[in-house]
Amino acid sequence: MIRVLIADDEAFTRAGIRAVLAAEPEFEVVAEAGDGREAVELVAAHRPDVVLLDILMPVLDGLAAAAEITRTVPATGVLMLTTFSADEHIAAALGGGARGFLLKTGDPLELFAGIRAVAGGAAFLSPAVAHRVIQQVGGDRLASSARARARVDSLTPREREVLALIGEGLPNAEIARRLHIVEGTVKVFVTSILRRLEVANRVQAAIVAYEAGLV
Template sequence: MIRVLLADDEPLTRAGIRAVLAADPEFEVVAEAENGRAAVELAAAHRPDVALLDIMMPVLDGLAAAAEITRTVPATGVLILTTFSAAEHIAAALGGGARGFLLKTGDPRDLFAGIRAVAEGAAFLSPTVAHRVIQQVSGDRLASAARARRLVDELTPREREVLALVGAGLPNAEIARRLHVVEGTVKVFVTSILRRLAVANRVQAAIIAYEAGLV
């Protein structure tokens, strides 16, 4: 069971998301908040696996709440679910500690996949915005495509294969299914890839995969 905190200032939006999650017994909404400050307090009280936050909320916005939850309840992964996809919102969310970014207009399957990935400790970008995000962030955070290709060339063929799937936004469990290996093996590969690429997380690794042409 993946325990979820849902924070959005629109009651109808919360009801809709709750109904979507209720369709899968893997998920349980353990608390709901209508502003960012309440989300921070409920995260501390309930210790959910994932905090699903909108950006535009009163009292404390979702970006500030994400940073506060990441600082005070590090075991809770933060996933942003919003209608706002401007570069500054994406950069602020990921820079503040959020592990994922989804659009409310996306496929409900993206919501399920994103929550699972963040609960596993991975990062997740909605496939519908992944390329846009990578293009927006890569210019500021990582080196050129030529450097990315050099880094990728130093990986083993199997590591490059795993990196391509990470770049496509797949969580470890799905990568394991596609490669016909156990999930623990994928985690070992991902750890090795992050170390060899000298990056801090899967989002940065995904950017390198995109720059190098793997995605």
């Protein structure tokens, strides 16, 4: 069972997400929050596996809430909910500890996949969000497409395989299964990839994978 907390200032949106998740028995919604401060407090109280966090919320916005949740309850994975109108905030969330990004208007199957990935410690970017993130951060925080390919070329062939699977949002256990290696070896590869790409987390590594054309 994956325990989920929904944080969005629109009650209609919260109800819709809860109804979608109710269709899958592996998910349990443990609480709902209407603003960022309440989300932080409820995460501390319920310790969910994943918090679905709207970027634009009153009292404490999603960016600040994500950073505080990551600092105080690091075991809870933060999955940001965004709209195209909030593009300018996505790059900032990358540094706040978010493990993934989803469109509110996206396919429910992406929601399921994103929650599973983040609960498993992996990164997840819906394809539409990944494209927009690359557009937003490509000019400064991340290198251009050519630069990304050059950075990826510095990796070993096996590291490139692992990076591509990180870009698909797979957790270490699934990467190990796909590549027929032990999970401990995957962890070593992930650590090396983050260091060699000079990125802070799996989300940023996944964006490099997208930008370099691995995904």
